[in-house]
Amino acid sequence: MEGFLQNYGFLLVTLLQQSLLAFSLYFPLMAGQLSLASPGFYALGGYIAAIMSTAPECTPLREKLGTGIYPLEWLAAGLISGVLALVIGISALRLRGIYLALATIAFVEILRVICLNLEITGGAIGIFDIPQLFAERWSYGLIFGPLLLLTLLFVYRLENSRTGRALKAIREDELAAGAMGIHTTYYKVLAFVIGAVLAGIVGAMSAPFLNTWNARQGTFDASISYLAYVLIGGSRSMWGPLLGAVLLASLPELLRPLKDARLIINGMVLVVASIYLPQGIVGALGRLKRCVVKNTSPMGGER
Amino acid sequence: MSVIIQADGLCRNFGGLQAVDSVSFSVNEGEIFGLIGPNGAGKTTLFNLITGLTPVSSGSFSYQGRAITGLPPHRIAGQGIARTFQNIRLFKGLSVLENVRISQHACTRTGLFSGILGLPASRREEREVEEKAWEILKLIGLSGRAAELAGNLAYGDQRRLEIGRALALQPKVLLLDEPAAGMNAAEKQSLTGFIREVRELFHVTMLLIEHHVPLVMGLCDRILVLHFGSMIALGDPAAVQQDQAVIEAYLGAE
Ligand SMILES: Nc1ncnc2c1ncn2[C@@H]1O[C@H](COP(=O)(O)OP(=O)(O)OP(=O)(O)O)[C@@H](O)[C@H]1O
Ligand SMILES: [Mg+2]
Numbered sequence: 001m002e003g004f005l006q007n008y009g010f011l012l013v014t015l016l017q018q019s020l021l022a023f024s025l026y027f028p029l030m031a032g033q034l035s036l037a038s039p040g041f042y043a044l045g046g047y048i049a050a051i052m053s054t055a056p057e058c059t060p061l062r063e064k065l066g067t068g069i070y071p072l073e074w075l076a077a078g079l080i081s082g083v084l085a086l087v088i089g090i091s092a093l094r095l096r097g098i099y100l101a102l103a104t105i106a107f108v109e110i111l112r113v114i115c116l117n118l119e120i121t122g123g124a125i126g127i128f129d130i131p132q133l134f135a136e137r138w139s140y141g142l143i144f145g146p147l148l149l150l151t152l153l154f155v156y157r158l159e160n161s162r163t164g165r166a167l168k169a170i171r172e173d174e175l176a177a178g179a180m181g182i183h184t185t186y187y188k189v190l191a192f193v194i195g196a197v198l199a200g201i202v203g204a205m206s207a208p209f210l211n212t213w214n215a216r217q218g219t220f221d222a223s224i225s226y227l228a229y230v231l232i233g234g235s236r237s238m239w240g241p242l243l244g245a246v247l248l249a250s251l252p253e254l255l256r257p258l259k260d261a262r263l264i265i266n267g268m269v270l271v272v273a274s275i276y277l278p279q280g281i282v283g284a285l286g287r288l289k290r291c292v293v294k295n296t297s298p299m300g301g302e303r
Numbered sequence: 304m305s306v307i308i309q310a311d312g313l314c315r316n317f318g319g320l321q322a323v324d325s326v327s328f329s330v331n332e333g334e335i336f337g338l339i340g341p342n343g344a345g346k347t348t349l350f351n352l353i354t355g356l357t358p359v360s361s362g363s364f365s366y367q368g369r370a371i372t373g374l375p376p377h378r379i380a381g382q383g384i385a386r387t388f389q390n391i392r393l394f395k396g397l398s399v400l401e402n403v404r405i406s407q408h409a410c411t412r413t414g415l416f417s418g419i420l421g422l423p424a425s426r427r428e429e430r431e432v433e434e435k436a437w438e439i440l441k442l443i444g445l446s447g448r449a450a451e452l453a454g455n456l457a458y459g460d461q462r463r464l465e466i467g468r469a470l471a472l473q474p475k476v477l478l479l480d481e482p483a484a485g486m487n488a489a490e491k492q493s494l495t496g497f498i499r500e501v502r503e504l505f506h507v508t509m510l511l512i513e514h515h516v517p518l519v520m521g522l523c524d525r526i527l528v529l530h531f532g533s534m535i536a537l538g539d540p541a542a543v544q545q546d547q548a549v550i551e552a553y554l555g556a557e
Contacts, residue, residue: 158415161413161425162408162413162418162425162428163418166408168405169397169408172395173393176392177394178380179376179385180380180409180472181380181381181409182409
C-alpha cells in the first residue's frame with residue numbers, strides 16, 4: 001500500500017483535481033454556455049492561496065491560525081473568484097456560443113499577463129516554496145476527494161431541482177425558456193459563478209500541492225483540456241466530466257512507455273472520440289443501454 | 304365583462320417593413336379571441352410583441368390594467384401570459400414530464416440552496432410540481448409517454464405537449480400560434496374540443512392564430528383580421544366572414 005501510494009499518489013490526486021476542474025466547466029455548460037474561463041479562476045485561486053501562505057504581511061495571520069489558514073485560503077479564493085465571475089458574467093454572458101468562448105479565453109490571457117507582470121504574484125518566476133499542508137503527496141487526496149464527493153452530490157441534487165431544470169431549459173432553448181418564465185440571464189450568470197467558485201477553490205488547494213505557482217497554471221491549453229474532459233466524457237450527464245477527466249488525464253501516464261508517440265495517440269483519441277461519440281462516452285453508453293432495454297423488454301416500443 | 308389585455312397603437316417595423324402597424328384592440332376575460340390574416344400579415348409578430356420577445360417600435364399594451372410594455376419575456380410570462388410557438392419550440396432533448404415541470408418555474412420559488420439541501424419547503428413544492436405535471440399530462444393524454452424525449456413524439460403530440468407546457472405555467476392568458484398546423488382532419492376536430500375543455504377547466508382567456516377557417520369560426524367569440532400589418536376588421540365570426548375588406552384580402556392573397 002505504501003509503495004503504491006508513493007508511486008501513484010501524485011497521479012491519483014491529479015485525477016481528482018482534474019475531475020473537479022472538469023466540473024467547473026460543466027456548470028455553465030448545463031445552461032448551454034460554453035465558457036473556457038475555468039483556468040483563469042483556478043490560477044487566481046492558486047495565487048490567493050500562495051500569497052496568503054508566503055507573503056510576510058500574512059505572517060501574523062498564519063501564526064494565529066496555524067493550519068487553519070488553509071480553509072481560510074479556500075474560502076477567500078472561492079469568494080473572490082465568485083465576485084469576479086459575477087462582474088465578468090454579467091457582461092460576457094450577453095455573448096453566445098463561440099463568441100462567449102473567445103471572450104473567456106481572452107479573460108484567461110489577460111489575467112495571465114497581469115500575473116506575469118505584478119510584483120505580488122512573483123512576476124515570471126511566480127511564487128515558490130509554498131508551505132505544505134501534508135507531508136505526503138497522496139495525502140492531498142484527503143482534501144480533493146471530499147471536495148469531489150461534495151461536488152458530485154451538489155450536481156446530483158442540482159439536476160433534480162428547480163434551479164437545475166431552469167439551466168437545462170436554457171440549454172435546450174433559451175428563447176422558449178424565457179417565454180416560460182425563466183430569468184435566463186440570472187441563471188446563466190449563476191451557473192458561471194458556481195463554476196468559477198469551484199475553480200478558485202481547486203486552485204487554492206492546488207497551490208501547496210504543486211509547491212510553486214506561476215503564470216503557467218492558467219493557460220489556453222488548460223481550457224482546451226478541461227473542455228475535452230467534458231465533451232469526451234459527455235456534457236449531458238454528471239458522470240461525463242468525471243469519466244472524461246479520469247480517462248484523459250491518466251492517458252499520458254499510461255502511455256508513458258511510448259515516449260513521444262504518446263502525444264500523437266493522445267491527440268488521435270481526442271479526434272476519434274469527438275467524431276464518433278458526439279454525445280461523449282456517457283451519452284454513447286446511455287444509447288446502448290436504451291437499445292438493449294428496447295430489445296429485451298416485452299413492451300418494446302413503449303419505453 | 305372586464306378587459307384583460309388592451310393594446311394601443313402597437314407598431315413594429317423591421318427595417319422598412321411595417322410588420323405590425325398601429326394595431327389597437329382589447330380582449331375580454333374568458334374570451335377566445337381569434338387572429339387571422341394571410342401569410343406575413345404580422346400575426347406571429349403581434350404575439351411576439353405581447354410576450355416581450357420582440358420589443359415594440361411604438362405603442363403600448365396593458366394586462367389587467369397594468370402597463371407591461373417593455374418588460375422582459377420572463378416577467379410577462381411570470382404574470383400569467385403563456386404561449387405556444389408556430390414552429391414548436393419544446394425542450395426537445397428533455398423528457399415529456401420534464402417539459403411540464405420546467406414551465407412551473409414562475410409559480411414556484413425554491414432557490415439554489417434550499418433545492419440542493421432539500422429543505423422541507425422545497426420538498427413540499429417539488430411534490431406539488433410533480434402532481435401538477437402529471438395532472439397536465441393526463442389532460443393532454445400523454446401520461447403514458449412521460450419518460451419519452453419530447454423531440455421523439457409525433458407531430459400532433461408535440462403540439463399538444465406545447466399547449467400542456469404553457470398550461471403548467473398556470474396562465475390567465477394563453478396565446479396559441481397555429482396549434483392545428485400540420486394536423487389531419489380528425490386531429491383538428493379533437494383539438495377544437497380540447498381547446499374548449501381547456502377554457503372550461505382553467506378559466507383561461509385565449510388568443511388564437513389559425514388558418515383553418517372552420518376551426519376559427521367554430522371556436523372564437525371575436526376575430527381580428529390583419530393584412531400587411533394593419534387591422535382590417537374586428538368583430539364576431541359571422542360579421543368578419545361577410546366583411547368586404549376581409550374577402551378582398553384573402554382573395555387577393557390567394
Ligand atoms: N425578426 C424579423 N426580422 C425581419 N422581418 C421579420 C421578422 N419577423 C417577421 N418579419 C416579417 O414581418 C412580416 C410578418 O411576419 P409574421 O411572422 O408576423 O407573419 P404571420 O402573420 O405570422 O405569417 P404566417 O401566417 O406565415 O405565420 C413578414 O413579412 C416577415 O417576413
Ligand atoms: Mg405566423
